Amino acid sequence: MEARQLLPINRYEEQIVEAVGKNRVVVVIGETGSGKTTQLAQILHRAGYTKDGIIGVTQPRRVAAVSVARRVAWEMGGPLGEEVGYSIRFEDRTSRATRIKYLTDGCLLRECLFDYEFKQYSVIILDEAHERSLNTDILLGLLKRVAQNRNPELKVIITSATLDGQKFSDYFYRCPVINVPGKLYPVQLLYSTEVPYSYLESAVETAIDVHVREPEGDILVFLTGQDEIEKALRMLEEKVLMLEEGSCLDVIVLPLHASLAPEVQARVFQAAPPNCRRIIVATNVAETSLTVDGVVYVIDPGFVKQRNYNPTTGMDSLSVVRISRVQATQRAGRAGRTRPGKCYRLYPISAYEEEFLPATVPEIQRSSLTGAVLHLKFLDLPNLDILHFDFIDPPLRESLEDALYQLLAIDAIGQDGKITGLGKHIAELPLEPALGRTLLAAEDLGCLSQALTVVAMLSSETIFMQGSRKGDDRKRSREDQQLPDGNKYGDHVQYLQIFELWKKNNFDIKWCRSNGLQIRSMLFAKDVRRQLALILTRKNFEDDDRATKKISTARSLRKALCQGFACRLAQRMPKHNGYHTVGNKSQLVQLHPATSPLLVDEDGLYPEWVLYHELMASTRPFLRHVCVVEKDWVVPILEKLQNINVRSLSGLSAHELQKDQALGEDNKVVLLKPSDQETRLVDVDAARARFLARKQSKTVKSSR
DNA sequence: GAGCACTGC
CATH class of the missing domain: 3.40.50.300 (P-loop containing nucleotide triphosphate hydrolases)
Structure with a gap:
């Protein structure tokens, strides 16, 4: 009271x-x-x-x-x-x-x-x-x-x-x-005089500087991702060791990002011991979702990693971009929750005033609207014209058209634009429409149980712990070795096999731990599966134990996935380039574990010309830099690409790209993942050299 | 030489 x-x-x-x-x-x-x-x-x-x-x-x-x-x-x-x-x-x-x-x-x-x-x-x-x-x-x-x-x-x-x-x-x-009015203490804003060469280094230096000079109070540093955070932690620890003992407070350096295990995250919520200062290096989680108490100093380099959806290609990209002024204010506010604080902005005030957007581009303008549009269609509102729906910030017209097109391709709406029976069914599922369609197709194809598992696993964030990713036999850890690999049928079958194996082990949490699986994600997948099974069949499908290694199941699964992702296949098949003749949509399967689709042919291989069109389509409007996955076939494709400045991105983190003059405002980095095998950034130049060398040795051999 | 900000049904 x-x-x-x-x-x-x-x-x-x-x-x-x-x-x-x-x-x-x-x-x-x-x-x-x-x-x-x-x-x-x-x-x-x-x-x-x-x-x-x-x-x-x-x-x-x-x-x-x-x-x-x-x-x-x-x-x-x-x-x-x-x-x-x-x-x-x-x-x-x-x-x-x-x-x-x-x-x-x-x-x-x-x-x-x-x-x-x-x-x-x-x-x-x-x-x-x-x-x-x-x-x-x-x-x-x-x-x-x-x-x-x-x-x-x-x-x-x-x-x-x-x-x-x-x-x-x-x-x-x-x-x-x-x-x-709120109850915030005043926060003093301190701007840099110029844009730092490296905001990461600058952030680390500023943090140490604040630590040495300022009275007690925790420091919160905003960076863009896990990679950067880990780098910053190493740098900070190094510099802290170099400080003269007893010259200032003790210091604890802590990471904070969403993919951290909950028990590690919890450390951030324990207050610093007496005579000790905490430096928390965080992503955007600390901006809205999680509140860290005791922060008095905020260091804001002014960048954020943001997801963008490109409706003309149906592809997502993640890029490091400038924050908005609203975000900058929000970040600064984090310093004034317990007492007056200070916010160090690692950019000049002129940049803030002239270059920063006033507000963040709303999510509706940078996501796929397929689900949203289907939802609105389901409501069957009178006089509803999706293209003229009264949004507070209307999405791009292309984005709405893309959504309609994709819904049409999965038969969720008809040519008349009205929702179909199938569409209503899809809308009732708490999934993105492509995955919903997959489940309904699986029902017809007799692999619902398996598809439920795959879809549930896809709805969960990555199930692999950091560093123990599958696929790379060379460095797979010992515990990891027992995990199935999908028998060359790709990630989906692998997910299925892992889940089945977990089930055989009575959904044991310890089993997940010893196999390098994220417990949180696995439990979430199990929950989602149960929920979906209830909606679809009013039955619990956990007892259904059909063999999953059978090729026929794998085939029908892929067929079902195909149905779901038909939209994206069709959409990116230009009509007169011979693409259609390669096969009907059931011969092309989408195998990407996340939502961004890529195409794979019947043998699980990724045809070069598909990649070529992918790259051309996705890069045409705005790309000059491309991150690619190492595959021999990448190189000839890259050679075919025109007007795209492909350069070595190996080992460069986002901030390094950003500081590079070549990566201007309109450049984006796309990470392509064929997903069946290794996924990594590649040194394109080295890959090219290796490829050419191998090609040469092959031709030499064959000519003998 | 290795990732992918953050939510949510």
């Missing part, structure tokens, strides 16, 4: 209740520490909004939904799951008594498939809308329609942490905006 009174938002209770009473949509801007996430729902609950419906509060992340629900249940003095509950994938802790429900935005989106007017809700609060997740953006569009036409009783509240409130207000016909 006491805690509640202290929160800034409670001083605005009357104003909020009044605004919500008079308007269908209200925007609430509340900085960190304002209490909006825990208090808004309670305020409206007290104002009587839970009498004829429930209050739904969306969160972009599962952990947030759970922890906030727990907190609010405690504040309201009841057990979790009754008056206050939460709902996330795999876990629904709500009951008939629930009046306030915290849920992930993805969960609300899924609910609306079956209740597109949000009838059970009297209020929907879209929290953290400034993060602009794909799901939030779609919900914004849907809620705008619903609040306007269908359900005038529904109240919608959008909350945002930045001054982006005006944009949301404008979108909702200039609805009122309520500003709630």
Whole structure:
């Protein structure tokens, strides 16, 4: 009770209740520490909004939904799951008594498939809308329609942490905006005078400098990826050893990124021992998802690794790009949570003002929209024209067309643009449409059990621990050796075999550990599989134990995958280059473990001309640098490429590429992975030399 | 000589 009174938002209770009473949509801007996430729902609950419906509060992340629900249940003095509950994938802790429900935005989106007017809700609060997740953006569009036409009783509240409130207000016909001040301490911004030659080195030097000169308080360094973090850790440790003993505080250097094992991550949440300073080197997780306490100094090189989707090729790319001004502000704010702090920006203020984008490009403008479009089609909204749907930031037209095209290719929509029966079935599955289509095809082909396993494994992040990746026999660790390799049928069959083997070992966690498998990912895959099996068959498929080494199963599996990825195959088959004559789509199989597709022929080989077209298609608009996987056939392809500056990328990390003058703003790096064998960056020049040498020796031999 | 930021159904 006491805690509640202290929160800034409670001083605005009357104003909020009044605004919500008079308007269908209200925007609430509340900085960190304002209490909006825990208090808004309670305020409206007290104002009587839970009498004829429930209050739904969306969160972009599962952990947030759970922890906030727990907190609010405690504040309201009841057990979790009754008056206050939460709902996330795999876990629904709500009951008939629930009046306030915290849920992930993805969960609300899924609910609306079956209740597109949000009838059970009297209020929907879209929290953290400034993060602009794909799901939030779609919900914004849907809620705008619903609040306007269908359900005038529904109240919608959008909350945002930045001054982006005006944009949301404008979108909702200039609805009122309520500003709630936060509880952040001032953060002093310090800019570099020039762009550093290497932001990594500069970050390390700055960290040491701060450590030596500044009073106690932890240091948070933002870098772009695991690789960089590890490099920085090594450099930091070296430099720390060189410091004179007793001249300054002790120091602990810690990494923080999402693929770290949970127990390693946990170290970041333990406070530093007395007389000791922590230097935490983190990716973007520390910007939004995880809050590290005790940070007083932030070092911000101004870069982030961002995923981009290219609708003309259907390919994803990851690239290191400048952060936006909003992100820079967010990062700096991390220094002012416990007391006044400092943020060292490793770029000049002129760069910040002139070169940084004001806000991050929203996810909806850099992802595949296949799933989103199918979702909207499923709702069967009257007068819905996808190409003119009222998004707050409309995606590229190409991206929408790409989505429609792909849906057409997997028979999810018909020529008339309407969703088909198959499409409805696909939409009900919590998967990207290609994988959903694969499952339905597998059902027909009699390999559903196997496909369920493969799809579940594909939905999980990589199952291999760092450093123990499969495929490379030369350096496969001893424990690893027992793991199946897919019998040359590629990753999918390998995943299947590994899962089956795990099952034979009674899903033993220790078995995963001793085989170098990520326990988290394996358990997740098992959960996903169970869920999918329930949706598809209302049966638990765990007992189905068909032989998986049979070639026929492998064949039908690949056929099923083919059906699912037909879109991408078809899409990137130009009509008059002879490509179509190579075979119908069942002869080409997509074998990539992640979502980016690559093509493989019947023998699991990757035809040169396919790669050629891949590269041409993907690079035409913007690429000058290409990362390739080492394969002998790469070299002749590279030689054929024109207007592409292929150079050695071996051993260069992202930041080194970035500092290289040749890699300008419009350059992107694409990592191609044929996925059946080794995956790595390659020194193109060396590969070329090796290839030519081998070719020469071969011709010599054959001529003898 | 070896990776892939971060979410979510």
